[in-house]
Amino acid sequence: MNISLSITETIQDWLITMMPEGVASILAMTLVALIYLAIFAVAGLYLVLLERKVAAWFQLRIGPNRVGYWGLFQTMADALKLVSKELTGTVKADKFLYNLAPYFVIISSLMALAVFPFTQEFQAFDINIGIFFLIAISSIGVIGILLGGWSSNNKFALIGAMRSGVQTISYELSVGLSLLTMIVITGTLQLSEIVEVQKHGWLILQGHVPAIIAFMVYMIAGTAETNRAPFDMVEAESELGAGFHTEYSGMKFAYFFLAEFINMFIIAAIATTVFFGAWLSPFGITESLPWLGIFWFLGKTLLLVFLMMWFRWTFPRLRVDQLLTLEWKYLLPINLVNIVIMAIIVWLNLTIKF
Amino acid sequence: MSYFSDIYNGIKTLLTGMSVTGKYFLTSRKGAITQQYPDNRDTLKMFERFRGEVVMPHDENNEHQCTGCQKCELACPNGSIEIIWDRGIDEATGKKKKFIDKHVYHLGLCTMCGLCIEACPTDAIVWAQNYENSTYDRTQLTKVLNRPGSKVKAGVED
Numbered sequence A: 001m002n003i004s005l006s007i008t009e010t011i012q013d014w015l016i017t018m019m020p021e022g023v024a025s026i027l028a029m030t031l032v033a034l035i036y037l038a039i040f041a042v043a044g045l046y047l048v049l050l051e052r053k054v055a056a057w058f059q060l061r062i063g064p065n066r067v068g069y070w071g072l073f074q075t076m077a078d079a080l081k082l083v084s085k086e087l088t089g090t091v092k093a094d095k096f097l098y099n100l101a102p103y104f105v106i107i108s109s110l111m112a113l114a115v116f117p118f119t120q121e122f123q124a125f126d127i128n129i130g131i132f133f134l135i136a137i138s139s140i141g142v143i144g145i146l147l148g149g150w151s152s153n154n155k156f157a158l159i160g161a162m163r164s165g166v167q168t169i170s171y172e173l174s175v176g177l178s179l180l181t182m183i184v185i186t187g188t189l190q191l192s193e194i195v196e197v198q199k200h201g202w203l204i205l206q207g208h209v210p211a212i213i214a215f216m217v218y219m220i221a222g223t224a225e226t227n228r229a230p231f232d233m234v235e236a237e238s239e240l241g242a243g244f245h246t247e248y249s250g251m252k253f254a255y256f257f258l259a260e261f262i263n264m265f266i267i268a269a270i271a272t273t274v275f276f277g278a279w280l281s282p283f284g285i286t287e288s289l290p291w292l293g294i295f296w297f298l299g300k301t302l303l304l305v306f307l308m309m310w311f312r313w314t315f316p317r318l319r320v321d322q323l324l325t326l327e328w329k330y331l332l333p334i335n336l337v338n339i340v341i342m343a344i345i346v347w348l349n350l351t352i353k354f
Numbered sequence B: 001m002s003y004f005s006d007i008y009n010g011i012k013t014l015l016t017g018m019s020v021t022g023k024y025f026l027t028s029r030k031g032a033i034t035q036q037y038p039d040n041r042d043t044l045k046m047f048e049r050f051r052g053e054v055v056m057p058h059d060e061n062n063e064h065q066c067t068g069c070q071k072c073e074l075a076c077p078n079g080s081i082e083i084i085w086d087r088g089i090d091e092a093t094g095k096k097k098k099f100i101d102k103h104v105y106h107l108g109l110c111t112m113c114g115l116c117i118e119a120c121p122t123d124a125i126v127w128a129q130n131y132e133n134s135t136y137d138r139t140q141l142t143k144v145l146n147r148p149g150s151k152v153k154a155g156v157e158d
């Protein structure tokens, strides 16, 4: 198999000097996993803070500003509070599944993080079916939500979970097909090679009209995949209490919560990688400094995350039938036509390349 | 064909919505409406329409406009107002007449509905804009609105 582990290799080389190869590679993987876990747990907390600040600004409020300078430690304090809270549960819950569900959700979203090329060197797992892996992993999370809703023996939770099933299964099609539209240009699923292709202009420029349509479809479907407003029927505070996580408290609730924000980051990061050239700088202005790539990557991703927050604080929630109409009658046919257009454009060599 | 115009209209209205919230986002720094309450206690002034409690304004001669007609007492849906009145002799005309002794107002019962203020024919009672009304003792919430020694302003009753 053609799998290279960029950062793990560096660490592995260093470890091999001290111990046998097998032990070293396992140790290196664990080390990388721990690094990612630490970075993204903290990053997730700051995304929550960002969301709260952005929401406040949209509503002409100030937002958290008491804990630490400018409220910077607010979500840390919240996490500490959640850790110290009692883990409650319902009497007739299916205990095993009930406890398993949050881990399903958080692990599947953390797994997806491994494949992103943050810079040329900083990519934990450069699998040759990268995009495919991402699509597959991002749909596993919904199993956790379904389990959580089913096992907590609560009507609200069950309704929320079922809605989540409907929503994710429908919108996955659009996410997959819009990414497929871009794969037509790149001709590869491996993320590092997708970035390589974009050295001649970001894909959204290379593919011009169909790429922009694909991007719009992807953003809409991606927002739906993360179960965020305006597609937050899974939680729907005003209808279902808290939806599928009604019966969860303390740290298990925090896992669901964190997973939502990490998923948002993942959706934005996929868009960055596939449409906006991942760590490539605009016009190659910082090409001589490859480590700056991480700032470009995070900058673009945060911009897209902001776009999703903008959606959330602008649009009202859709009804279930409207949600399905939007997907099956609009996004899906548009997407299918779009793939054909893209194929024709690639066939006739009408892509824009620098 | 309405399929495509639907898409067009959909995108257009979504963008309109986003531009509205976007404008708010950009100007939010200047006009945050949040009051950071305990910090700005000294400067915080409530707006005109704010309903803090019912008060009875007195002028410099310690005169108010309440005639003791009891309309506010009747109007109050939960009995927060008690008018204790008395009979006396009107000095000007020498006739017997009703005048106010105590206008008792139970802030603890009041729901701030404003019906008493609507009902008062002489505008004797108004809203105050104070907001720190909590006390450690329930009896402090029972207030007498007319000040001791005050009397009704001349000419209000005509």
Ligand code: SF4
Residues within 6 Å of the ligand: B054, B075, B076, B077, B078, B079, B080, B081, B109, B110, B111, B112, B113, B114, B115, B116, B117
């Ligand atoms: S505001 Fe309403 S509840 Fe309060 S005293 Fe007046 S009539 Fe009664």
Ligand code: SF4
Residues within 6 Å of the ligand: B065, B066, B067, B068, B069, B070, B071, B072, B073, B083, B119, B120, B121, B122, B123, B124, B125
């Ligand atoms: S406050 Fe107004 S309504 Fe109430 S007794 Fe006095 S004059 Fe009458």
